[in-house]
Amino acid sequence: MINPNNYCVIMAGGIGARFWPMSNSKTPKQFLDILGEGRTLIQKTFDRFAKICPKENIYIVTSKNYKNITKEQLPDLQDDQIILEPYRRNTAPCIAYANYKIKSKNPNAVVVVAPSDHVILKEDVFISVIEQGLQAASENDWLLTIGIRPSSPNTGYGYIQYNEDKPYAKNNSIYAVKTFTEKPELEMAKSFLESGDFLWNAGIFMWSLPSVLKAFNAYLPEVDSLFKQGEGLYNTPQEADFIDKIYQICKSISVDYGIMEKAQNVQVFAAEFGWSDLGTWGSLYELRKKDANKNVIAGNHVKTYDTTKCIVNVPKNKVVVVQGLEDYIVVENNDVLLICKKSDEQQIRQYVADVQVDFGNKYV
Amino acid sequence: MINPNNYCVIMAGGIGARFWPMSNSKTPKQFLDILGEGRTLIQKTFDRFAKICPKENIYIVTSKNYKNITKEQLPDLQDDQIILEPYRRNTAPCIAYANYKIKSKNPNAVVVVAPSDHVILKEDVFISVIEQGLQAASENDWLLTIGIRPSSPNTGYGYIQYNEDKPYAKNNSIYAVKTFTEKPELEMAKSFLESGDFLWNAGIFMWSLPSVLKAFNAYLPEVDSLFKQGEGLYNTPQEADFIDKIYQICKSISVDYGIMEKAQNVQVFAAEFGWSDLGTWGSLYELRKKDANKNVIAGNHVKTYDTTKCIVNVPKNKVVVVQGLEDYIVVENNDVLLICKKSDEQQIRQYVADVQVDFGNKYV
Numbered sequence: 001m002i003n004p005n006n007y008c009v010i011m012a013g014g015i016g017a018r019f020w021p022m023s024n025s026k027t028p029k030q031f032l033d034i035l036g037e038g039r040t041l042i043q044k045t046f047d048r049f050a051k052i053c054p055k056e057n058i059y060i061v062t063s064k065n066y067k068n069i070t071k072e073q074l075p076d077l078q079d080d081q082i083i084l085e086p087y088r089r090n091t092a093p094c095i096a097y098a099n100y101k102i103k104s105k106n107p108n109a110v111v112v113v114a115p116s117d118h119v120i121l122k123e124d125v126f127i128s129v130i131e132q133g134l135q136a137a138s139e140n141d142w143l144l145t146i147g148i149r150p151s152s153p154n155t156g157y158g159y160i161q162y163n164e165d166k167p168y169a170k171n172n173s174i175y176a177v178k179t180f181t182e183k184p185e186l187e188m189a190k191s192f193l194e195s196g197d198f199l200w201n202a203g204i205f206m207w208s209l210p211s212v213l214k215a216f217n218a219y220l221p222e223v224d225s226l227f228k229q230g231e232g233l234y235n236t237p238q239e240a241d242f243i244d245k246i247y248q249i250c251k252s253i254s255v256d257y258g259i260m261e262k263a264q265n266v267q268v269f270a271a272e273f274g275w276s277d278l279g280t281w282g283s284l285y286e287l288r289k290k291d292a293n294k295n296v297i298a299g300n301h302v303k304t305y306d307t308t309k310c311i312v313n314v315p316k317n318k319v320v321v322v323q324g325l326e327d328y329i330v331v332e333n334n335d336v337l338l339i340c341k342k343s344d345e346q347q348i349r350q351y352v353a354d355v356q357v358d359f360g361n362k363y364v
Numbered sequence: 365m366i367n368p369n370n371y372c373v374i375m376a377g378g379i380g381a382r383f384w385p386m387s388n389s390k391t392p393k394q395f396l397d398i399l400g401e402g403r404t405l406i407q408k409t410f411d412r413f414a415k416i417c418p419k420e421n422i423y424i425v426t427s428k429n430y431k432n433i434t435k436e437q438l439p440d441l442q443d444d445q446i447i448l449e450p451y452r453r454n455t456a457p458c459i460a461y462a463n464y465k466i467k468s469k470n471p472n473a474v475v476v477v478a479p480s481d482h483v484i485l486k487e488d489v490f491i492s493v494i495e496q497g498l499q500a501a502s503e504n505d506w507l508l509t510i511g512i513r514p515s516s517p518n519t520g521y522g523y524i525q526y527n528e529d530k531p532y533a534k535n536n537s538i539y540a541v542k543t544f545t546e547k548p549e550l551e552m553a554k555s556f557l558e559s560g561d562f563l564w565n566a567g568i569f570m571w572s573l574p575s576v577l578k579a580f581n582a583y584l585p586e587v588d589s590l591f592k593q594g595e596g597l598y599n600t601p602q603e604a605d606f607i608d609k610i611y612q613i614c615k616s617i618s619v620d621y622g623i624m625e626k627a628q629n630v631q632v633f634a635a636e637f638g639w640s641d642l643g644t645w646g647s648l649y650e651l652r653k654k655d656a657n658k659n660v661i662a663g664n665h666v667k668t669y670d671t672t673k674c675i676v677n678v679p680k681n682k683v684v685v686v687q688g689l690e691d692y693i694v695v696e697n698n699d700v701l702l703i704c705k706k707s708d709e710q711q712i713r714q715y716v717a718d719v720q721v722d723f724g725n726k727y728v
Contacts, residue, residue: 021683301722305704318700319719321715322704323704323715324704328688335683337696339688340686344688351669351685358665358667
């Protein structure tokens, strides 16, 4: 039975530069069926949490620009479950806003906060972890995060070091956190992996409302006081105007930097459920089914010759013939074509910026 | 002053597999502005011959499928100047047909026959050569062809060996022909180049009507007799039905193989006027303007990074980012994209065939 106090906040404000031109500012990654499964990433995220929380307790936080696409993709949502941020202010203000909005409905809420655009392959394990985590968060004054047992020295993730001698008595996968670290260099990442007490930071948080509000009050008091002023306005016709006003003056800061790295009651749930943040074409390549030549092909009219280890992602009816490429990305969307080496994909942000400068906003 | 007996037959039946997908069966190479000059190849061919022949003496021989595009691109033509072949039968029947059609208008015609899809960079030299050639053909019982002084051991062309000791007294660039050769292997082509008495076969012919009709009667009598039956029907409402009937039974043979290689009165005009048959992407690459990275770019929204010696030919408004390619072809047209190594372009015919089998006729 689903606990009626379980709430979920799905953060969906990403603007989609990374998988350009498959993603773009009109349709960022979270709104794409990037794995070709028939459901977009945000739909799959919603589906997972709908097994943990009552559907009416699931909130999406996104930009005004994505209100319509969110409603289209998640028709089960009521309008007041779509929290619209007027400006981009990183994760802390987004979470503070959602906290107060939920508090006005149910002060006993226990909340899981998660990104909208990650991949979870082992859904059953994930659901079990979140359910156990929410239960633990409801019983303890904790800021509980999820750490993924690392399988490689990935330099694209932040890491969480935990105190392996002190598992939580009721669940020996939950540990006190020692440190959060930024994305490491490769040598550092290798030593993290060897040490065995570092986990990947999945950016998923669980807490009771009293615990998280207390933490905001302690570590980000200027953010907290802005949103606290709105008590009585949340879920009323005055909410939007109030939010627009305070977002203009609210600082932009991540919840990791603003709270998690500073608080003393941070715990980590060490887990492994086939997680990826899908942050790179390389990670997408790893996840997707490959053909006999190790190519990942999306498109119904694609032919390859002497081509291996490539990602070809093109509109369904586009005829594409690719010959003589190894380890390349070939992506077309909305009349934009990108051909580049998989190993140089970190330069894509620069290409997007150049295209915007040279050819205008409509292509990015 | 233009000689009113000068006639021109432009052969425009090519079906466009070679520059696919820029060319395709709907719009073969001759109907493309492949050099980006504002005029298509057939338009440029027409323009050249309009300086040599009265416009009303210029005939286009093409397939019924290309009647409309021919009229669109060459609005100066009257309908009876567009000779429509109901079936593809190679060059000899095409020329026999044109000969009899012209004969019914002007039995004193002297005719130049030329492909519609070649490039001539030195137009003044070309015009002078054709004018001299037509004059010589009007004065002699010759089958006169044009040989291009070779600049490289090109294996994509046929060669003509000439008798350099015997130039024509009135024009010492015209020689008796010794042999025609098929496209040679590289070693053979090198020795042709060194010998100095081999020329590239440009596929351009000049002759008086009596000379060419006599040659058809002698070397291709079964073809000649078919078209001779139609005397009295050419340029009448009965012509199309008659032609449809005889084309069904006419054999398919080239004028080179059927006549030029057998006749004893073949002469060659040795010339050099910046000629290319534009038979390969490589030849197009050589002819077009290159950017600082030696790329040939057609398209207004193309950005390249770490990319050299490539041909990028895409729709004007398509945004294309290419990174990390050397010596590749990237071509898009009509929702078909081809990426392949320039060195492997001879395989393009196979790709076209595969696409036709797998995805249907509409893409080729």
